[in-house]
C-alpha cells in the first residue's frame with residue numbers, strides 16, 4: 001500500500017476519529033429524538049368525531065349522527081348518549097345507541113315540538129368520552145343551528161350553513177401514511193333528499209397569510225369520488241414551500257358558494273426539516289466549527305508544530321502528500337460521522353413520526369455540514385503553515401470559531417448597519433454575501449436553496465441558485481485546502 | 493551514496509548552511525564535526541528531506557531529495573538529534589506504520605521490528621507508550637526507526653552523544669557494521685574525539701561551511717603528543733630538569749613536555765625521583781586533537 005493510503009488508513013483508525021464520530025452521532029441522535037417526539041405524526045389525535053344532523057318532518061324528529069375518525073373513515077361501535085328537549089328545557093326523550101358499520105346512528109323521536117334542542121355525548125367502547133366540537137344543536141322554526149363560533153381544534157371540523165341553513169361540515173383530515181398531507185372532507189347530511197340531490201364541488205387555493213381569500217384563482221385539487229353519501233374529500237398538494245401559508249377551500253353546492261370559506265394555515269414541518277432547523281441552531285455555528293477545528297488540530301496541526309510530523313516526513317512521502325492524506329482522512333471521518341449520524345437520525349424520525357427524511361433534505365444536510373467541516377479544517381491546515389506553536393494555532397482556531405462561527409451574524413449585521421444599508425432586500429442580499437464568507441452558514445444557504453426560501457423571500461430572488469450554491473460549496477472545500485497545500489509544499 | 497553540492501539554507505536572512513559541498517561514498521563513514529550552531533543539524537535535516545534547501549542539490553543514491561523526495565527517502569535513514577515520536581503510540585504499531593510507507597506488509601515488518609528491538613535492547617519495553625521512554629530508550633528506538641525499509645544511507649545526528657559508555661560502544665559497533673555492509677554514513681558530533689575511532693574522514697564545519705576535511709591518516713599525525721606531569725613539591729630547579737626532555741608548558745597545575753615522541757616517560761620519572769621530586773602524576777597525553785579542533789573552529 002502506498003504511504004498516502006497508509007496514512008489515511010491510520011488517521012481513520014485513530015482514537016480521535018472514533019471520538020469525533022461518537023460525538024457527532026450522540027448529538028445528532030439526541031437532536032433527532034427531540035425533533036421526532038415534537039413533530040406532527042401521521043396518526044391524528046386519538047379522536048372520533050360526531051357530525052350530527054337533525055330534522056323535523058312534522059311530529060317526527062329525525063336524528064342522524066355520522067361518526068368518523070381523523071382520517072375520515074367511518075367509525076362503528078361508538079356509543080352515543082343523546083337527549084332531546086323542548087324549548088322549556090324539559091327532556092322529551094333520552095336515547096342511547098351505537099354507530100353502525102357505516103358509521104351512522106339514526107333514530108327518530110315522536111314529538112310535536114317545532115323548536116327543540118339536541119344534546120349528544122359520544123363514548124368510546126372503553127367508556128371514555130369522544131371528542132365533540134359543540135354538542136348542542138338547536139332547531140328553531142324548521143332550521144338547524146348551533147351557537148358556536150367556529151374554531152379549529154385538532155383534528156378540527158367546522159360547521160357551516162348554507163343560505164338554507166342546511167349544515168355543511170368541513171373536516172381537516174390527516175393522511176394515514178404521510179403526515180405532511182392534509183385533506184379536507186366536506187360532508188353534507190342527506191336525510192333531506194333535496195340537499196342530497198345537490199351536487200357538491202370543492203376547490204382550493206393557497207395564499208400568503210396576509211393576502212386574503214380570493215376564489216377566482218382557485219385550483220380544482222384532487223376531489224375524490226364520493227366514498228360515502230354526501231362525503232367529498234379534497235387533497236390539496238402542499239409542499240414545504242407552503243409553510244405558514246393559508247390554504248383556502250371553496251365549497252359549492254348546486255347554486256351557490258358556501259360562505260364563509262374554509263381556511264387554515266399550513267403549519268406542517270417535515271420531521272427532516274424540523275431536524276435541520278433544530279441543528280441549524282447550534283450545529284453550524286458551534287458544534288461543527290469546534291469539531292472541525294479540533295480535528296484539524298489533532299490530525300495535523302499538533303503533529304506539525306510538535307515536530308512529530310518530521311518522523312513521518314523522513315519516510316518516503318512528500319510534505320504535500322502527507323498534508324493531503326491527513327486532510328483526506330480528516331474529511332472522510334467527517335463524512336462517515338455525518339452519514340452515520342443522519343442515518344440514525346433518519347431511523348429515529350421514522351420511528352417517532354412515520355416519515356423518513358426526504359432525500360433532498362438528507363443530501364443538503366450532509367453536503368452542507370460536510371462542506372462546513374472541510375472549510376474550517378482547510379482554514380486550520382492553512383494557518384498551521386504559518387504558526388509555530390500549538391498555542392498560537394489553537395488560539396487562532398478559537399478566534400475563527402468566534403468570528404466565523406457564532407459571532408458572524410452579529411458582526412455582519414453590525415457591518416451592514418455601519419454601511420447604512422437599509423432596504424430590506426438589499427440588507428438580506430448583503431447578509432447573504434456575508435454569510436457565504438463564513439463556512440458556518442453554508443449549511444443554511446444550501447438548505448435555503450433546497451426549500452426555495454430565504455428569510456421569507458424566494459431564494460432565487462436574493463441570488464441563491466444552483467450556481468451560487470455549487471460555487472460557494474466548492475470554494476469552501478477547495479480554496480483553504482489548496483492554499484494550505486501550496487504552502488505545505490513550499491515551506492518547512 | 494550521498495552527494496551534497498552548494499547547499500545553502502537560510503532562516504530569514506541568516507545562513508545556517510552556506511554553500512556546503514560534501515560527498516559520502518558507499519562503505520564510508522563521514523564524521524561531521526563542529527561546535528554547536530555550526531550548521532550540522534541543519535545540513536542533516538535538509539539531507540533527510542525534513543527542511544527545504546534554500547539552494548543547492550542533495551542526491552541520495554542519485555535521487556534528488558527535492559525533486560524526487562519519495563524515492564530519495566526510501567534510500568536514507570535518519571536518526572535525529574532529538575528524537576520526537578508520537579508520544580501516545582506504542583513502538584510496534586508505530587514502526588509498522590512507518591514500514592507501510594516502504595510497502596512492507598505488516599507481518600514482514602513485525603519480524604524485522606522484533607529483531608531490531610531485541611538488538612537495541614528495547615524489546616522489553618515493547619508494550620510501553622513512547623512518552624514513557626527515557627531519552628536513551630528513545631534514541632535506541634530512533635535507531636530502529638531509521639532502519640525501517642533497510643536504506644543504504646544513514647544520517648546520525650549527535651547519536652553517540654548522551655549515551656552511556658556501553659551504549660556508545662554498541663552504537664559505534666553498529667555503525668561500523670553498517671559500513672561493512674557498504675552503506676554510506678554521516679555521523680555528526682560537536683566532540684571531535686568521539687568521531688576519531690569511527691570516521692574514515694572528518695569534515696570540520698564552522699559557520700555553515702566545511703573548513704577542512706581530515707582523513708584518518710591526518711588524524712593520526714595531528715598535533716604532537718606530550719607527557720603530562722604533576723609534582724607535589726616543585727621548586728625553581730624543576731624547569732631545568734624537565735627542559736632536558738623537550739619543550740615545556742605549564743598550565744598552573746600540570747607541566748607538559750612537548751615534541752617528546754622519542755622520550756620514555758619512565759626515564760623522566762627516574763630523573764625526577766633522583767632529584768627528590770615527589771611525582772604525583774606522569775602520563776602520555778593525547779588531547780591535542782581536541783585542542784587542534786578547538787583552535788580551528790573557535
Ligand SMILES: Nc1ncnc2c1ncn2[C@@H]1O[C@H](COP(=O)(O)OP(=O)(O)O)[C@@H](O)[C@H]1O
Nearest residue numbers: 503507508526527528529530531532533534535
Ligand atoms: N528553524 C530555524 N530557524 C532559525 N534559525 C535556525 C533554525 N534552525 C537552526 N537555526 C540556526 O542555524 C544555526 C545552525 O544550527 P544547527 O544546524 O542546529 O547547528 P548544529 O547542529 O551544528 O549545532 C544556529 O545558529 C541555529 O540557531
Ligand SMILES: [Mg+2]
Nearest residue numbers: 532533573650
Ligand atoms: Mg545539532
